Amino acid sequence: MNPAPPLLIGRSSSHFTRVARIVAAELGVELAFQPVYDLGSRDSADYGGNPAMKLPVLRLGTETVFGTENICRTLAERFPGEARILWTEQLPGAATRNAQEMVWHAMAAQVQLVFGTQAAGLPAGNLYFAKAAEGMAQVLAWLDGHIDSVLAALPPRGVSLFEITLFCLLEHLDFRPTVDWVDHPRLRAFASGFAQRPSAGATPYRFDRPVV
Numbered sequence: 001m002n003p004a005p006p007l008l009i010g011r012s013s014s015h016f017t018r019v020a021r022i023v024a025a026e027l028g029v030e031l032a033f034q035p036v037y038d039l040g041s042r043d044s045a046d047y048g049g050n051p052a053m054k055l056p057v058l059r060l061g062t063e064t065v066f067g068t069e070n071i072c073r074t075l076a077e078r079f080p081g082e083a084r085i086l087w088t089e090q091l092p093g094a095a096t097r098n099a100q101e102m103v104w105h106a107m108a109a110q111v112q113l114v115f116g117t118q119a120a121g122l123p124a125g126n127l128y129f130a131k132a133a134e135g136m137a138q139v140l141a142w143l144d145g146h147i148d149s150v151l152a153a154l155p156p157r158g159v160s161l162f163e164i165t166l167f168c169l170l171e172h173l174d175f176r177p178t179v180d181w182v183d184h185p186r187l188r189a190f191a192s193g194f195a196q197r198p199s200a201g202a203t204p205y206r207f208d209r210p211v212v
């Protein structure tokens, strides 16, 4: 009997969930998917048992894995294939590692802005959100200025976690607008190039709707 496929618990509208889905697609791993419809739920059972009530979560047999990077690494460990994924510790030098840090930061700030102002309806002008938005705008400008040299510095690879996370962040900024990135031509060029990958094309953002 075939073992059950790995199950990803997440949201098709989530940039963190999409990172895990793209890594799975790059590895050629088929994932079953369990959408979480209500981010307002305060029952960790609705988040695959994650006590932090965060997504995504991976179920692999009897094992449960919390956190996007953990999930990506677990999938790559369990289903090693031809895909050569470049991980954070393989990034050469401070500039490329800073770039990864900026992307993780902006992904978290995007959750703060979307969840705080759009889902919870808190005032966007509050210092807590205004500073997060300004920081995100500065991060995007920094990334636009550094992206070409960062990509040029990466060692040979199939794809890197850096590129996957950056792509998921940038497309999410169009899907759930918080901070503008129209004036960042190098980031635009990167995103439209990455969008050509089958793994990106297979994982578009959309809102999950319960089947009635």
Ligand SMILES: N[C@@H](CCC(=O)N[C@@H](CS)C(=O)NCC(=O)O)C(=O)O
Residues within 6 Å of the ligand: 014, 015, 016, 017, 039, 053, 054, 055, 056, 066, 067, 068, 069, 108, 111, 115
């Ligand atoms: N550190 C977590 C962060 C994931 C995260 O923030 N996910 C968002 C969805 S994109 C979430 O769970 N939001 C619900 C909330 O913040 O309450 C990870 O790497 O997976």
